[in-house]
Amino acid sequence: MRELRIRTPLQALLLALVLGYAGILLLAPMVAITQGALGSGLGKLIEALLTPDVIDAFELTFLLAFGAVIINTIAGIALAWVLVRHNFPGKNVVNALVDAPFSFSPVIIGYALILLFGRNGWLQPANFQIAFAWPGMLLATIFVSLPFVTREVQPVLADLTREQEEAAFTLGASRWRTFRRIILPQIWSGLLYGIVLTFARSVGEFGAVAVVGGSIERQTETATVFVFRAMDDRNLIGAYGVSVTLGLLSIAILVVMSLLRRRPAR
């Protein structure tokens, strides 16, 4: 649809309303936190960010995010493939189940994992700690970020034409080679977008990892869990500093997202 220049007062009013709303809702809080973090000077802020607690927390956050990205990328492509190319009974149910993590509260996901793997958990193995340790937190992170790769790859796969693929196969290429050389290049940008979303969601997760990890200081504390404890302990500079760092990371992610989106149509 063509774009209009603003001409009538009504149009100007509408634009002002929308920009004002977004400004108050989104921008004002960002300004507030930047001020809060820099309130006692940049030196104090850097000092607060270089404490071992904070470094450990970020390390765990990134390890969990990378783990979730790897598993959800490989399994997500397979799942998208099966949902697009295979027909089987109950496919609609499976398709709906993929979206489950979007609509379920992260706290409930953490709770479910504790039921399974906590003390007296139904599936808790004898000599391997899952709940209140990183494996449980990884499971939680995988759960909350599971749909992204699948949902980004699925429509692209569905749109692919089959000619090239069939030609490659006729010419004797193996399935893996056909996938790698013909299909992967075509789904690449959708896949990348899904990976960025998976990473962003994993880094920002709080409820699920806080519940299943038990928020043990310096052991099961991710960056977000650290912020929560720091707010409780009135370690405000630490809380604001880590929040601003996470905020900057999300802005970087937004920039990457809009660059990926601006690419020519696949």
Next chain:
Amino acid sequence: MTDISLPSAKAPLNGDARPVPRPQAAWGAWSLRFAALSYLAVFIAVPLLAIGVEGLGGGLETFVTSITRPAALNAVWLSVWTAAVMTVINTVMGTLTAYVLTMYKFPGKAVFNALVDLPFAIPTLVTGVMLVLLYGPQTAIGGFFEKQLGFRILFAPPGIVLALLFVSYPFVLRMVQPVLQELEANQEEAAHTLGATPWTTFRRVIFPAIRPAVISGALISFGRALGEFGSIVVVAGNIPMRSQTAAVYVYGQVEGGNMQSASGVSLVLLAIAFSITLGVDFFLRRRHA
């Protein structure tokens, strides 16, 4: 444009399911399908099953007892009504934002278009911390509201609604925007040429086209708000009967080791989430039919 975390309002996702005929492929296809479905079963179905069994395994009576405790009922009610208030505001503002982003030309539009995705990227806990810094009792705005107007924003329902508005801003907007972009410009122009006012054009031409997307976006943001935790636990605190939402209640019960009493509220939240998923599916599918 690719939607983030939203079911696509455009193409059905099944594609061309006709298998390429390959004699030796059956084994590989079966194992791929088995692997993909077990992934979904292990990571999603088993945890959901666990909650179902915990909630209903003790019989219906245990479930009713755990959900009818005053603190539990209050928490569910608080979640529902704050989410409803948010949904009304967010649906109107999200639709207007989508309209402005599609129809108008203004400087800084590209930046604005990227900025509205911020709530998708920023951790919700950080959202909560930001709101505390802006509206807390010791800040200028929070102090003004408390002293001059006599009510608190934080640790009270207004803070919850604000947090929900922040986290769900993109949902309606990103559902409606692609539909608006696909609208035929000439329909709107024809209406205009025939003498329709802008309001009539909106009501008779534009709104019917975007209605399924608006409703789905509203449902999705409502569902998302019911489960929201990170921003609310910071903004609202954890005061039973006053500012404790359903998700915060479940958190409190699990932290306190009361697994059974967390199960009732969890099941209710799961049931609502399922219904919403089905509802969205219904509205989007009707549009294609």
